[in-house]
Amino acid sequence: MEASVGVSRRWEDLDTDILVKIFQCLDIDQLTSGIAHVCSSWRMACCDPLLWKTLDLSVMRSNFINIPVEPYVFVDDRSEEKLTRLLKTSLSLSQGNIRTLIFHFNLYVSDEQLTYTAERCPCLQRLVMPAWNRVTRTGICKAIRIWKDLESLTMPSIANPGYIMEEIANNCKNFSELKVMGPLDYSFAATIIMYLPKIRVLSLRCSMLLKDTLISILDGLRNLEVLNISHCLVIEIPPHPSPRRAMRELDQSIVDKASRLHEFVTCMKDSCIMCRCTRNDEGLMRWYRYEEGLWKADEVSSFSF
Template sequence: MRSSFIKIPLEPYVYVERRSDESLTRVLKLSMNLSGGNTRTLVFHFNLFLSGDQLTYTAERCPGLRRLVLPAWNRIKKTGICKAIRIWKDLESLTMPSIANPPYLFTEIANNCNNFKELKIMGPFEIFFADTLISCLPNLKTLSLRCSAINREALIKILDGLKDLEVLNISHSYLVELSGWQPQKKVIVRELDEVILEKASRLKRFLTCMEHETCVMCQRTENDEGIVRWYKYEEDDWKVDEVSSLHL
């Protein structure tokens, strides 16, 4: 299921039609009633824009949730997602978009979700995001940053700072670093250097693909500037992950 929406220039950057919202509410009510509070996994389409009220309603009726796939957060405010996280004490895995202010979210996860171990970020990965992960979720086991623009320094921070990390997926991503001659200019790096490979050697699995000349998915990531426009491609492409536990 997906929302019927139009893009708008101001936050939340999408306007969802009323009938579409009402249809989603009916589906959520029916699904939650049928599950009897036993839902363990929730997967939402990347073009399904939940409101904060819809998320709260869902969270209250599946308190034992362990895996959440929610790629679109446009209409969900900080208070809404934090309230849901406080309910989901058993949450282990989260697929989410890249957000500008991650501390509020990861602090809630750290304080409420003792079994949390797996994270997938859909979108650019910057230094601030890496620092927040290291500070709030130092015991993270699995991290997927596939199909993203990854700041090289942020990647090194993750490899150094997440001591318990076992699986890291950066397939179809490219690295970005600042130019030594022009500090404001970003340079795209299409291969991994010895420093990164050495640091990653401690991992159980380090998944990569940077074949930008031959790999269609690598080319798409670069053409879309590290924020893949999934709507342009095959319907189920956004569900793919080289990490089996994150693949849909």
């Protein structure tokens, strides 16, 4: 009797769509660890656009120490090399298909890394980059000029933000959503109003905000549809010599001005954990103190991830 011969199927013969579904379960470290070099079919699957809509580095941190002079952080060489290597591999596999790019708030990107990234994902629509310590004015402006399709930006509170707002206004015609992580003063608000008057969504959650600044935003951004000031420490400065005070609730004048918005998201409850965190941190959140990933949350769904 003739023995039956078993037919084995090789991994490289697996349907590309099935491979892509499998690879979608991998994190960025696994996806860039070398599986693209197994065979040509695996590399083809690794380059599928479905895998590269988002480059999420929100769990990757720099190994750094704080220093007393600019840029106020020093990143060690091994950490720098790891990020550079991951970016090169990811951007090679993505073939320009990345639309969303997310960095951790303790991932300190350099000018060279940012420029390299911008040149290889020119169709970026959303950038989440909470730490700009090592990025210069020249570096971020060069990236913005490449990202003509940018629609959404999550950025830190910085001094003299006019240059970046002007760059966005001049180059990103579809820009509509801004999230600022950190205190927003009157000057910052005035810059947004000047250069981005057509912005539709603004999130300032978990930060310190002067009452007058909030009023200027409501008065100046006439196209604004959604404003999130949840868990903000809203400060009122009464006439001298009365001391400044934290508001426990918004007064009617602010509520009336905000009534034209489609959505005005607020929370100033003493019972709210996030409100208490903002007060304890005096409006400048120390996210490293809290549960990992908490900084990613936002009451506005387009900012949350």
